Amino acid sequence: MYRYDEFDHAFVRERVEQYRDQVDRRVSGEITEDQFKPLRLMNGVYLQLHAYMLRVAVPYGTLSSTQMRRLAHIARVYDRGYGHFTTRQNIQYNWPKLVDTPKILEELAEVEMHAIQTSGNCIRNVTADHFAGVAADEVADPRPYAEILRQWSSVHPEFSFLPRKFKIAVTGAERDRAAIQTHDIGLHLKKNDAGELGFAVYIGGGQGRTPMVAKLIREFLPESELLSYTTAILRVYNLFGRRDNKYKARIKILVHETGTEELTAQIEAEWEKLRAGELALPDADIAAITSYFAMPNLPERSEGWALLAAEKKRYALFAAWVQQNVTAHKNPDYGVVTISLKPIGGIPGDASDVQMDLIADIAEAYSHDEIRVTHEQNLVLPHVALADLKAVYDRLAGAELATANNNLITDIIACPGLDYCALANARSIPVAQEISNRFGSAERQLEIGELKIKISGCINACGHHHVGHIGILGVEKKGAELYQITLGGSADNETSIGEIVGRGFEPEKITDAIETVVDTYLGLRTSPEETFIQAYRRVGAQPFKTALYGEPAKAA
Amino acid sequence: MALKVLTANRLSDGIAVWLGADGSWQETIDEAFVARHEAALTGLQDAEKVAAFDIQVVDVTLVDVEERDGHLYPLRLRERIRAAGPTVRLDLGKQAETLADDAAAIAA
Numbered sequence A: 001m002y003r004y005d006e007f008d009h010a011f012v013r014e015r016v017e018q019y020r021d022q023v024d025r026r027v028s029g030e031i032t033e034d035q036f037k038p039l040r041l042m043n044g045v046y047l048q049l050h051a052y053m054l055r056v057a058v059p060y061g062t063l064s065s066t067q068m069r070r071l072a073h074i075a076r077v078y079d080r081g082y083g084h085f086t087t088r089q090n091i092q093y094n095w096p097k098l099v100d101t102p103k104i105l106e107e108l109a110e111v112e113m114h115a116i117q118t119s120g121n122c123i124r125n126v127t128a129d130h131f132a133g134v135a136a137d138e139v140a141d142p143r144p145y146a147e148i149l150r151q152w153s154s155v156h157p158e159f160s161f162l163p164r165k166f167k168i169a170v171t172g173a174e175r176d177r178a179a180i181q182t183h184d185i186g187l188h189l190k191k192n193d194a195g196e197l198g199f200a201v202y203i204g205g206g207q208g209r210t211p212m213v214a215k216l217i218r219e220f221l222p223e224s225e226l227l228s229y230t231t232a233i234l235r236v237y238n239l240f241g242r243r244d245n246k247y248k249a250r251i252k253i254l255v256h257e258t259g260t261e262e263l264t265a266q267i268e269a270e271w272e273k274l275r276a277g278e279l280a281l282p283d284a285d286i287a288a289i290t291s292y293f294a295m296p297n298l299p300e301r302s303e304g305w306a307l308l309a310a311e312k313k314r315y316a317l318f319a320a321w322v323q324q325n326v327t328a329h330k331n332p333d334y335g336v337v338t339i340s341l342k343p344i345g346g347i348p349g350d351a352s353d354v355q356m357d358l359i360a361d362i363a364e365a366y367s368h369d370e371i372r373v374t375h376e377q378n379l380v381l382p383h384v385a386l387a388d389l390k391a392v393y394d395r396l397a398g399a400e401l402a403t404a405n406n407n408l409i410t411d412i413i414a415c416p417g418l419d420y421c422a423l424a425n426a427r428s429i430p431v432a433q434e435i436s437n438r439f440g441s442a443e444r445q446l447e448i449g450e451l452k453i454k455i456s457g458c459i460n461a462c463g464h465h466h467v468g469h470i471g472i473l474g475v476e477k478k479g480a481e482l483y484q485i486t487l488g489g490s491a492d493n494e495t496s497i498g499e500i501v502g503r504g505f506e507p508e509k510i511t512d513a514i515e516t517v518v519d520t521y522l523g524l525r526t527s528p529e530e531t532f533i534q535a536y537r538r539v540g541a542q543p544f545k546t547a548l549y550g551e552p553a554k555a556a
Numbered sequence B: 001m002a003l004k005v006l007t008a009n010r011l012s013d014g015i016a017v018w019l020g021a022d023g024s025w026q027e028t029i030d031e032a033f034v035a036r037h038e039a040a041l042t043g044l045q046d047a048e049k050v051a052a053f054d055i056q057v058v059d060v061t062l063v064d065v066e067e068r069d070g071h072l073y074p075l076r077l078r079e080r081i082r083a084a085g086p087t088v089r090l091d092l093g094k095q096a097e098t099l100a101d102d103a104a105a106i107a108a
């Protein structure tokens, strides 16, 4: 893992001291809320319905056990005993006191964490494939590049007041697990014919009220030009991105209004001035950062093969969990474990302090001290020997952390919605809970197969509803909650934006509507191998609309 | 006229509060001063302007309520959730504190 150097430590500590002073001045009345709000936001402190909210960055979703224990400690001491892992690989605390936040940030700084750039119109926490460094289908680990981008973008003077927030995601595997095409910049690591590393560059993806799939603007960018090219993109955006209307300020609107070809030409022209200049990354620098992310020394554990086979035969629940939640590791003696934060009927993404401590202990004992946060609001133990899977499973199961539902219908993404969020129009979490309960049976979930439901409590789309196979958007109509269904979204290599099927459903009818959609799919799929999204792409929205609203003539 | 109360979040900890009849900020909505007629509403609107400079609170706003079973019931769900706590965690927020108080009262 990356370790802070002297400079990083000094910088983060200094930031905490500045912030402490800002809070003191606010509490004493020396500065007004208008003056203070941008300052607290720069340190990840929002105000929600019930209290403040602190958003802590987990760079590219990688955590050590020590860091996870500190997150648990903060939940216990300064909050209400839990935290919420988010779709941006961050963690949010829902109840911190403003006056405690400087102390919390100080405690985070001790374990090399902070909340800088988790809000505001700057370059946000860079996200990456949660299986980075271990996925069997990987070309190269994306995290060194995410780390280079993080260092470069931290308090970057030119890019601290962009027209709007800016989100970058990097993936290094064939299969995109980082939803790169829904980001302002998406980078897909690959090798060219000469075997050199570089990136396919996408820009202008985004969700919110105007969802757009990113456009590919460069097939291959040599890795050494990562910063020069990113700078060129940001410079063009910073100059020409709209500042007159915050709903039109994201780069996706600039791409849309300027045209991909024209904007690409502007970026390439800017890049011509920058390339091979001081922003070019020397191989030695890339190698130095990459060394922090080297695969740990994994001892040979081939005894696990036979052991695992025997244990799977003996314990059916364990076998089901291995099948669903354990993925291939680069090293065949090891597996990558997804810890579900979606117990049946639970709150997606929430983890208690006790659970966080337990996961830290398990990671220390069985996963080389490493934990990942996924954008699907789960956690990952990246290096577990097959021989240790049963021990890990038993410990997880004792803390409601072994639900075997990775990628299944109950593995729902949900934003905090109206239970917490000041911008919300409707609740998200209760909808997720009811759907989870309805489809909770293990057999039924397996029969349905891969199906991603994503729920947002307003059009900002923090819960990714636009790219859910089934998306649910909460709106307010005449003072009451109403839920719109979108179908056919996805956030993988073939990213697509879901289509709204028709009028919305009341809270008490939305789960039935989802069941109708699922049953319709089960009735029309060509075989159990045809997934929901494949079937949808084959047949389109009509059969689902008919099932939900009746024959076209009658449909509202 | 819809009944109105004045609400805000407390600066130091962000907790939702309501303006009481004595001019201090209260932690439960039932302790709020209710504007029932135009004159009282004018008073509350003045209080809203003054509160913008009050360093104890932020995000001051008037909300519509009605009376139900002797309790104040905000018309918007958002305000009901602010007054009670998350609907998915009944052990947290005002609802938990009130329940604890009720339990203590019953025990006493």
Ligand code: HEM
Pocket (backbone or CB within 6 Å): A046, A047, A048, A053, A085, A086, A087, A088, A092, A164, A167, A205, A206, A207, A208, A209, A210, A250, A414, A415, A416, A421, A422, A423, A460, A461, A462, A463, A464
């Ligand atoms: C206080 C709570 C939050 C506030 C005020 C907030 C605000 C916003 C706003 C205004 C947008 C729309 C941006 C745009 O369209 O330009 C947005 C988008 C987004 N937020 Fe949040 N959000 C909150 C919580 C969360 C949480 C909990 C998550 C993760 C679960 C999250 C992840 C995202 C994502 C993934 C997007 C869409 C991607 C994009 O920027 O296009 N946010 N948020």
Ligand code: SF4
Pocket (backbone or CB within 6 Å): A415, A416, A417, A418, A421, A422, A423, A424, A425, A456, A457, A458, A459, A460, A461, A462, A463
């Ligand atoms: S989608 Fe809306 S309701 Fe949900 S967290 Fe984002 S801003 Fe809040």
